[in-house]
Amino acid sequence: MFWKETIRLRTMPVVTKIIISLFLVLTGFGYLLGFTNIYMTYNMVDEKPGLSIKDISLTYYGARDKTTLEKAIDGSMRQYFTDKNEQKIVKEWILDGASENAWDSEIEPIIDASCSTCHSEATALGGVVTAEYSDIENYLGKNTGKSWSRIVGVSHTHVLAITPLVFLLVLLLSFTSFPVLLKNIVSIFAFSAVFMDVGFWFLAKLSPFFSIFVLMGGMSLGLSFGLLVLLPLYDLWIKKV
Ligand code: HEC
Structure with a gap:
């Protein structure tokens, strides 16, 4: 039958499995470094430790007073x-x-x-x-947060770097033995998360109301990376057929 012919990560030679695993682990590590960088840059904006909605609204909308x-x-x-x-x-x-x-x-x-x-x-x-x-x-002018040009600058590198990476991870996921429905949901969620993550930066610049969505966008992207890295690893080494 057709599905028996389909390539599966778990049936690949051990060396290939190790190479794919290294890619996944490094990607996960890279994400954690990225998150730490965000935390260290922004957690003190509101003068209090810990990343908060206030940090986000001060960063994007600014402290207009x-x-x-x-x-x-x-x-x-x-x-x-x-x-x-x-x-x-x-x-x-x-x-x-x-x-x-x-x-x-x-x-x-x-x-x-x-x-x-x-x-x-x-x-x-x-x-x-x-x-x-x-x-x-x-x-000495009123503080209006990150400039539009800065937001555009950061989003273009962010989107162009993350989209191919998510695509590669989604591709690997498609070669796992998980149910198709799960693979589809995780994949579409991950691409939507990239979109939300960046899209809400622009909205948060317009109004502090959207700050909480920036946080949710970031968390969705984090969750996506977690799933896209851990599911294939689980499939490669732990999952029973
Ligand atoms: C160790 C290096 C360093 C020192 C010392 C330093 N700054 Fe900065 N400063 C930076 C960097 C890097 C940025 C840009 C990054 C950012 O936007 O947070 C920055 C950004 C700024 C900005 C722009 C912030 C904005 O929102 O656009 C101001 C204003 C500023 N610094 C004032 C000061 C003043 C006043 C002092 C002295 C009390 C000072 N800095 C000392 C590194 C430093």
């Missing part, structure tokens, strides 16, 4: 001040209207000492320079 500079020194840039008091001085300066006079007399030395290793004209990490008042002025 704050300037970008204030958000930065309250969040991930706070650690770079040589002491707490200096952070407070700069914060008060921002709240007082961030005048150029006070910058020259009081603020510039603090920023030079704490921030110039990464934000001088020469280093400009993240494209950010904090050397002169005219540079700082760029960050």
Whole structure:
């Protein structure tokens, strides 16, 4: 019968099974690294440890009651001040209207000492320079979160990298001995998850209401990777016919 002729992962030579397993394990490991990276980058945005809806809405929609500079020194840039008091001085300066006079007399030395290793004209990490008042002025506008160009930039690499990977994993899944219905559901769910994961970034930029969907999109993608890696591994080594 037709299905007897179908290639099955589990009937392949042991070396091939090991090679496929290595691919699956490395992919799973890569996903965990990606997740750790996301966690480390975003968990402190709201000044509290742990990834939350608030972190997501501040990242995409922004803190519209704050300037970008204030958000930065309250969040991930706070650690770079040589002491707490200096952070407070700069914060008060921002709240007082961030005048150029006070910058020259009081603020510039603090920023030079704490921030110039990464934000001088020469280093400009993240494209950010904090050397002169005219540079700082760029960050004194209302904080509206990640820019559209940044979101488009990140989504295009994300989609183009993840889609072929998911396709390969779906292909491997199709050569397992699981029921066709299960394979179809997992495969379609995984592709939808890629779509949701990225799609909700755009919506979350429009309204904080969608932040929770960003979290759900991310979790769906995580679940998909889990299933796409573990199901074939299970089929290769553990599942009885
Ligand atoms: C060890 C390197 C490093 C130091 C020191 C540092 N920064 Fe940054 N900063 C970065 C990087 C990398 C980014 C871009 C990544 C990001 O968007 O989080 C960034 C981004 C920023 C941004 C832009 C944030 C946004 O939302 O667009 C501001 C403003 C900023 N830093 C201010 C400061 C200030 C003020 C200090 C000093 C108290 C400081 N940084 C110290 C590395 C550093």
